[in-house]
Amino acid sequence: MWSWVAQRxxxxxxxxxxxxxxxxxxxxxxxxxxxxxxxxxxxNPLVNVMELGLVGAILYHALNGLRVMLxxxxxxxxRYQRLMLWVIVxxxxxxxxxxxxxxxxxxxxxxxxxN
Amino acid sequence: xAGLPDLAPPxxxxxxxxxxxxxxxxxxxMRLSGLALIVLVLGHLFIMTVLDGGVxxxxxxxxxxxxxxxxxxxxxxxxxxxxxLHGTNGLRVVINDYARRDATRLWLTGLxxxxxxxxxxxxxxxxxxxxxxLNAN
Numbered sequence: 001m002w003s004w005v006a007q008r009x010x011x012x013x014x015x016x017x018x019x020x021x022x023x024x025x026x027x028x029x030x031x032x033x034x035x036x037x038x039x040x041x042x043x044n045p046l047v048n049v050m051e052l053g054l055v056g057a058i059l060y061h062a063l064n065g066l067r068v069m070l071x072x073x074x075x076x077x078x079r080y081q082r083l084m085l086w087v088i089v090x091x092x093x094x095x096x097x098x099x100x101x102x103x104x105x106x107x108x109x110x111x112x113x114x115n
Numbered sequence: 116x117a118g119l120p121d122l123a124p125p126x127x128x129x130x131x132x133x134x135x136x137x138x139x140x141x142x143x144x145m146r147l148s149g150l151a152l153i154v155l156v157l158g159h160l161f162i163m164t165v166l167d168g169g170v171x172x173x174x175x176x177x178x179x180x181x182x183x184x185x186x187x188x189x190x191x192x193x194x195x196x197x198x199x200l201h202g203t204n205g206l207r208v209v210i211n212d213y214a215r216r217d218a219t220r221l222w223l224t225g226l227x228x229x230x231x232x233x234x235x236x237x238x239x240x241x242x243x244x245x246x247x248x249l250n251a252n
Contacts, residue, residue: 008209015202019230022195022238025178029241032175032251042170051170055160062157065149072146102165 003085007064010057017054045107052103056096063088141204148197155194179247188242195238203231 027035041047067084071077077084164170181187206227214220 008205011202011205012209015206018198018202019234022199022234026237026241028175028178028245028249032249035178036174039170039173042173048170051164055164058156058160062149062153066153069146069149099165103169106168106171 003064003067007061007068010061013057014054014061043106045111048104048107052100055099055103056092059092059095060088063091145201145204148201152194152197152201155190156198159190159194178245182242182245183247192239192242195242196235199231199235199238203227 024035024038027038042051064085067081067088070084071081163173182191207224210220210223210227214223
């Protein structure tokens with residue numbers, strides 16, 4: 001049941017982000033400077049961390065969606081649904097750790113770097 | 116059997132007249148679009164936020180470089196339409212689950228469809244009319 005709750009929350013969150021994201025990208029039609037100014041917001045350390053949260057939410061939604069499809073269409077899906085939940089949690093961690101490294105690297109170096 | 120009310124046999128599905136198989140198509144659409152979005156969105160996120168400096172290298176020139184290729188324009192257009200429709204249907208289901216009064220549901224769904232129309236129209240317009248030589252200001 002909690003995997004279903006999380007699927008809803010991550011889905012709704014992503015939908016609202018998509019709304020904002022299409023609006024900010026539409027600025028390329030207004031002027032390059034307007035677009036660059038708004039996109040620089042995404043490079044701010046705090047927003048950077050929120051982006052990591054967004055990527056984590058979307059990745060969970062994708063992996064759990066795959067699991068739901070396996071439960072729907074694969075004969076063994078129902079029997080292995082709990083095991084599959086642990087598998088997607090493991091895959092999520094394996095993907096998120098290096099992603100977090102590469103996504104935060106720039107700001108961590110800028111904030112705490114010696115140079 | 117005179118005198119008995121005219122009842123449908125037990126187990127007959129109660130289907131509102133005229134709704135057809137909308138919910139079944141929506142169910143299939145969520146799965147098929149979801150499958151496509153796994154490739155489109157995770158690919159997009161990998162390129163935009165992880166690869167080669169991630170979001171720190173994104174600016175107008177970067178977008179111009181990507182949209183000079185029809186391949187990425189098609190990718191973004193497909194992603195826009197599938198994600199917006201997938202999300203709109205998802206929110207429609209969530210609204211139907213939690214909105215208790217008919218009026219609330221009607222207003223929220225109306226707002227949802229209006230926003231979806233706006234985002235689809237605006238996003239499609241931007242992808243088709245993007246001009247890499249636009250004046251800086």
